[in-house]
Amino acid sequence: MTSPSSLINPSDSGYDAARMAFDLSDQKPAAVCTPTTVAEVQEAVIYARENGLKLANQATGHVAVALPPLEETLLLKPAIDIEPVINAAEGYARVGAGTRWGPVVNAAGEHGLAAMHGSSPTVGVVGYHLGGGLSFYGRKHGLACNRVRAIEVVTADGEVGRVDHENEPDLFWALRGGGGLFATVTAIEFDLLPLGEVFGGISFWPVELGEEALSAWLDWTRSAPDSVTTSFRFMNLPPLETVPEPIRGKSLVAIDGVAIDHADGEALASLLAGIGEPVLGQWGPMPAPAVSSLHGDPEDPIPAIGNSTLLNDVSDELIGALNEAAGGESGSSLIATELRQLGGALGRPDENGGVANRIDGEFIAFGVGLATDPGTAGKTGEDLARIFESVSPWESGRQFYNFAIAGSTCANCFPEEAIEALRAIRHEYDPEGLYVAPLAL
Numbered sequence: 179m180t181s182p183s184s185l186i187n188p189s190d191s192g193y194d195a196a197r198m199a200f201d202l203s204d205q206k207p208a209a210v211c212t213p214t215t216v217a218e219v220q221e222a223v224i225y226a227r228e229n230g231l232k233l234a235n236q237a238t239g240h241v242a243v244a245l246p247p248l249e250e251t252l253l254l255k256p257a258i259d260i261e262p263v264i265n266a267a268e269g270y271a272r273v274g275a276g277t278r279w280g281p282v283v284n285a286a287g288e289h290g291l292a293a294m295h296g297s298s299p300t301v302g303v304v305g306y307h308l309g310g311g312l313s314f315y316g317r318k319h320g321l322a323c324n325r326v327r328a329i330e331v332v333t334a335d336g337e338v339g340r341v342d343h344e345n346e347p348d349l350f351w352a353l354r355g356g357g358g359l360f361a362t363v364t365a366i367e368f369d370l371l372p373l374g375e376v377f378g379g380i381s382f383w384p385v386e387l388g389e390e391a392l393s394a395w396l397d398w399t400r401s402a403p404d405s406v407t408t409s410f411r412f413m414n415l416p417p418l419e420t421v422p423e424p425i426r427g428k429s430l431v432a433i434d435g436v437a438i439d440h441a442d443g444e445a446l447a448s449l450l451a452g453i454g455e456p457v458l459g460q461w462g463p464m465p466a467p468a469v470s471s472l473h474g475d476p477e478d479p480i481p482a483i484g485n486s487t488l489l490n491d492v493s494d495e496l497i498g499a500l501n502e503a504a505g506g507e508s509g510s511s512l513i514a515t516e517l518r519q520l521g522g523a524l525g526r527p528d529e530n531g532g533v534a535n536r537i538d539g540e541f542i543a544f545g546v547g548l549a550t551d552p553g554t555a556g557k558t559g560e561d562l563a564r565i566f567e568s569v570s571p572w573e574s575g576r577q578f579y580n581f582a583i584a585g586s587t588c589a590n591c592f593p594e595e596a597i598e599a600l601r602a603i604r605h606e607y608d609p610e611g612l613y614v615a616p617l618a619l
């Protein structure tokens with residue numbers, strides 16, 4: 179066949195721009211395709227197969243670092259209909275591949291609706307759903323992938339399909355949490371929440387209050403209502419102008435979160451007020467679209483490395499252990515050492531859900547630090563090792579797909595039974611193993 183119209187080879191002038199990834203990985207694919215129509219995706223898939231290339235789907239490149247070497251791989255970066263369509267009457271969104279969360283959240287907000295987005299507006303909507311989707315509405319409404327109505331795909335044979343609960347339910351099941359190994363997604367449709375306003379906020383305290391804050395928060399999580407989803411962090415914020423002055427360059431503890439039921443949010447806010455005077459903090463009613471930037475994730479690329487694991491049966495001993503490893507006296511340089519609160523609907527199986535229909539853990543422990551040069555990367559690595567050792571007594575042995583790290587596989591995320599089912603589905607839809615993804619199967 180002739181080359182796809184959107185093909186960019188290494189000798190072409192646009193190659194370096196086209197292969198760029200948000201996470202600054204120096205990925206060097208055999209070629210890049212940037213299709214803007216479904217027909218162009220089909221061309222690219224067939225071209226890869228006929229030329230003996232593997233195929234890697236990508237939107238933003240937030241997790242490009244976890245991909246295998248791409249020298250024999252066509253990097254496929256679809257950007258199709260990236261203006262989201264909100265069907266307000268039926269309460270759902272239709273979003274093309276390549277779209278980031280920011281525009282979707284704003285478009286839904288104009289209709290008094292909220293999407294089950296994560297903590298960063300720059301993450302891609304398709305990749306987020308394919309890895310499960312953990313949002314600040316999660317304890318009330320479960321994983322975002324369980325609210326997906328339909329997924330439009332081009333499969334490894336170049337065929338176009340629309341999968342949902344009735345059509346090709348096996349592929350629909352695998353795509354909802356199993357990642358980008360099964361097909362190229364061209365569009366996704368998912369239910370929105372009828373939420374124009376929520377109660378939310380964030381407070382930062384001096385790191386010296388770390389043990390007290392962690393103790394109060396952990397105690398609260400044990401009987402917290404499902405309407406609230408929160409996060410606790412030890413933070414070492416960089417001295418950047420983009421960071422608000424009172425917290426710039428400081429070591430702090432932070433608690434943020436969202437309550438769907440305002441009374442639950444007010445109760446949490448008054449509990450947090452008892453921890454001590456925050457350096458910066460505000461809780462109250464807020465428009466739902468503002469939730470996408472509440473956590474303050476960096477919106478520009480920074481070189482970083484991290485780790486994550488799921489925790490279960492957490493006891494009070496974690497408070498001292500984590501404070502010693504990541505708190506004020508620890509010497510930690512990590513930008514964030516985080517515990518994300520799980521449980522509620524996130525922990526309950528959804529009968530109609532995909533392979534990631536729940537998260538089996540009480541908390542996700544997550545750590546991230548700078549890797550700007552070998553020196554900072556080395557220090558970050560030491561801090562990560564010490565911090566993850568400190569929480570190891572409560573490790574469940576599993577990871578959550580969207581927070582899994584380079585080198586993890588699907589076997590780290592799902593039980594053996596689910597892995598067998600995913601392998602069978604992959605064999606059916608991609609028998610030659612065309613697709614590569616951050617987590618191998």
Ligand SMILES: Cc1cc2nc3c(=O)[nH]c(=O)nc-3n(C[C@H](O)[C@H](O)[C@H](O)COP(=O)(O)OP(=O)(O)OC[C@H]3O[C@@H](n4cnc5c(N)ncnc54)[C@H](O)[C@@H]3O)c2cc1C
Binds near residue numbers: 297305308311
């Ligand atoms: C700052 C930050 C904050 C985050 N916060 C959260 C959070 O709150 N909750 C949460 O659940 N996750 C969160 N994540 C994780 C994020 O959801 C995953 O890393 C997700 O895979 C990123 O998708 P992407 O398209 O942006 O990245 P990419 O690197 O472009 O894609 C990731 C993978 O998704 C698959 N993929 C992407 N597009 C397609 C497609 N069109 N067809 C088929 N496969 C495709 C591919 O396998 C690809 O390798 C966060 C990540 C970052 C960097």
